[in-house]
Amino acid sequence: MYENLVVSADWLADHLDDVRVVDVRDAWEFDGIGHVPGAVSIPFDSFRSDVGDEGMLPGTAVWTDLMNEAGIDEDDTIVAYDDTHGVFAARFLVTAELYGHRDLHLLNGDFSAWSREHEVEREAREFPESEYAVRDPEHSPLVGYEYVLDAVDRVADADAAGDGAGDDVVIVDTREPEEYAESHVPGAVQLDWLELVDDDSRGLKPRAELESILADRGITPDKEVVLYCNTARRISHTYVVLRQLGYEHVAFYEGSLTEWQERGGPVEREA
Template sequence: PFDSYRDAASTAPGTLPSPAAVGDLLGEAGVGSDDTIVAYDDTHGVFAARFVLTALAYGHEDVKLLDGDFSSWRQEYETTDEVPPVEPTDYVINTLADDAPIVDREAVEAAIDSGGTTLLDTRNEEEYEQRHLPGAIRLDWMELVDEETRGVKSGDAVETLLADRGIPTDRETPMILYCNTSRRLSHTFVVLRSLGFTDVAVYEGSMTEWLDADGATEAAD
């Protein structure tokens, strides 16, 4: 369940759960530390992407997002209602991975002040126009989804979209993604990483935390 890999007790709903909670979640699912995980959902991958981000942040390196979702899968492949047997594992996580792609509010403030980092707002146009982080560029996560296949658009199509928005396509460009509660940004994070962007981070608290802290915002012209 989606809420099991978010910290429901946090004042910022997008906060990651504790290391122990994630370890328990993976262990109860029978996942070992060297296993390959493929995550999917039936909402274009946005909830599954949040799981992928969580697993990566806690050091599970071999985790992937199904391109598409359950609805697109069953158009071409068989499905089953059988529940496989699960043998729980002892999955121990002590802390975030050293290369966890997570940044806090102070890091975002520093990025805004210094420049050189591209801020991407993954919410929809209406939300963005109402208010957004200073200097942020809108890249609605759904714009990366092919409506027909329910999967991710081609690499060329994504490249064109980025260029049209004035988003650098240099794969080493520092980027910070945000939304409201760190769900929608997860899909954009996975897509950009799959295209070879190497310096992509996510603002865990996102707009919820930013507004609670009276952070500066801009409105569209």
Template sequence: MPETPLVDPAWLADHRDDPSVHIVDVRDSWEYDSIGHLPGAVNIPFDSYRDADSSDPGTLPGADAFARLLGEAGIGPDDTIVAYDDTHGVFAARLLVTALAYGHENVALLDGDFSSWQRAFETTTESPTVESVTYVIDGLAATAPIVDRAAVAAAIDDETVTLLDTRDEAEYEEQHIPGAIRIDWREFVDDESRGVRSAAEIESLLTDRGISTDRNQRIILYCNTSRRLSHTFVVLRSLGFTDVVIYEGSMTDWTAVGGATESLV
């Protein structure tokens, strides 16, 4: 298993033949088949692990559905999942947060994306032969990095907790949870490399927004439907922030029940 939930292309190139490492491409199937993919990668499209109608919070797909997806992809409970997309990792990060929610601990995001990988390494249009396995998930894990609406409400007046809004400026200005600080998830991305900015750059960004760089502080992330926050979650965890959690329902859940909001417009 990699040391952090963020791995660079060189690490993946060195470990892609390890049978315990499973590379997952979360793009649409036509992209995977027609444009090409990383050698050995299996395809689990983004929409297949999102279900707003499941009995689990937010857009989590449900334990049985997610277990079936992983099992059909040949991924076992102790295997390492390394996921990627072609959108700086934001869709792939969502797969990893979902896996963590259901107790699959060995996960990592490819730093960069498919376009970044292509610059230095080969791609293929050949799909690997996959042997399905039995994967059983009983429900959300006790270690799931998820908090509910009540925890968010309590955090509004708790100075020891940082509420972090990962949406863009217009969304934040129109409506956000009281006391939340905004950092658009894209601000953690380096446009040249397509990967994550350096630790020093991210720490400077946090400081500029009035967020402590104390690795033990509690940070609650939200967006609209828990996609964008997933990238920020992986980045902060990779930098050693130990108490980063997500509000799975995000603004969709918060506004649905009339939660208090602030506006800058």
């Protein structure tokens, strides 16, 4: 998944005949505003689990049905996009990775990056139904409550040592500063996922700037990075960015703060 993970609109234009493009915007946007030629519509709400379990995986049966209806095979090259800086498309890609899909890419700069320079299509194309086979992922970044609880202890031990000893893990809260101040996992550093996005292009900031922002928070490639938000949407984007930058040890706490608080996990607050 990680080679050339984030691709430009020009790259997509050059490879359009060789990839399957997935549009995760609402269906009315796909039809009314237009879409990348040859794209299939798989709206964000269709690959999330039911109410009461927001943000979690949809289940093998649901995922298989979605892929079959879209005519996507498990070995297809997929490029996903949305109109929200890539955060919803990133969640699609992480979901696909967890169901064993391996050739995955995010369109940098979302749909606007395409529509500014390339033609759009308004009629949906028909693709023959596929027989998608879910596989075990080559690597699963998913971690659970107990894993994060242990990471909290590791951060606390490193802080108590005072000399950086054992400081090999960083917990990252990808929500807005106000949310972080209200309640966060103890020892977590705050990094709003939008800090990694360029306002003008709607895509990622230049690599050097990304690395500087991350280093300022102590989020460096030599550490294990444990990501959380509220319902696993925002961490999906940060996860994709970190993997694009070559971070190898990235943990994805899908339950995030929703599960953490439901299970009585400790929290910190800021005045």
